[in-house]
Amino acid sequence: MAPKIYINGKLYDKSEAKISVYDHGLLYGDGVFEGIRVYDGKIFRLKEHVDRIFESARAIKLEIPLSKDQLIDAIRKTVEANDKKNGYIRPLVTRGSGSLGLDPRKTSDPQVIIIVDDITMYPPELYENGMELATVSTIRNHPNAVNPRIKSLNYLNNILAKIESIQAGCLEALMLNHKGEVAECSGDNVFIVSKGVLMTPPTDAGILEGITRNAVMELAIGAGIPVRELSMTRHDLYIADECFLTGTAAEVIAVVKCDGRVIGNGKPGPITRQLREGFQKLVRS
Ligand code: PMP
Secondary structure, three states, rough: OOOOOEOOOEEEEEEHHOOOEHHHHHOOOOEEOEEEEEOEEEEEOOHHHHHHHHHHHHHHOOOOOOOEEEHHHHHHHHHHOOOOOOOEEEHHHHHHHOOOOOOOOOOOOOEEEEEEOOOOOOOHHHHHHHHEEOOOOOOOOOOOOOOOOOEEOHHHHHHHHHHHHHHHOOOOEEEEEEOOOEEEEOOOEEEEEEEEEEEEHHHHHOOOOOHHHHHHHHHHOOOOOOOOOOOOHHHHHHHEEEEEEEEEEOOEEEEEEEEOEEEEOOOOHHHHHHHHHHHHHHOOO
């Protein structure tokens, strides 16, 4: 079945789902989005994702023309209309169409779009054996430029990093912040395990506060694993016992190599595997 796309309260076939080329979402990347999963018909942490898109919108002074409850309802109805029990949901809100100038006051009609489609994950063997990262020269956006906590339609910072990592033969890029500390990956948060302690960069390191990240931290705390949000360098990652990434699409995936250095014993570690299994259970519970 061709996907049914929600635009401003109506459902369209994929081929008919269109918005203006004057929309500032297209012209300037002016807008916000989310990525959400549905597992066995249950939408994972929908409220948290809707809260985050409203926070992103507030930060860019974009008024979403729906209440949170209305957006939640629209997302649920679009999932149902697509009869998708397992998949990926992409809500986005653009600034709307305007003149060929930056001024957001000269736009009207923000477009609320919801796409429901299949999910593309990393290749299955990487979940089994772990993946490799490359640190890239593109740093994560400075928090006083476009704060990485805003999930904006302008993902060029991340795309530039992705291009570099692909060039280096890796599927994900390790991005540093303006201070040279580890921030996150192009589309995933990063964790390390050292001497039994789980560590991840704090939100003020310049990262997107991942919903999977927060769920994994809760799982770890529940399992009695000490958790710290802590600034870290590449060195900390190289000498860690374990490393893994979290993200809506990626879920929990082990990292076994970074910049040619083998992490731990080069295999997904026990805490990584425990948290991956815990996360699998959580999303289906
Ligand atoms: N960082 C970035 C830059 C992201 O785009 C994402 C989402 N793909 C994440 C981290 C992970 O966040 P979440 O767990 O909410 O998907």
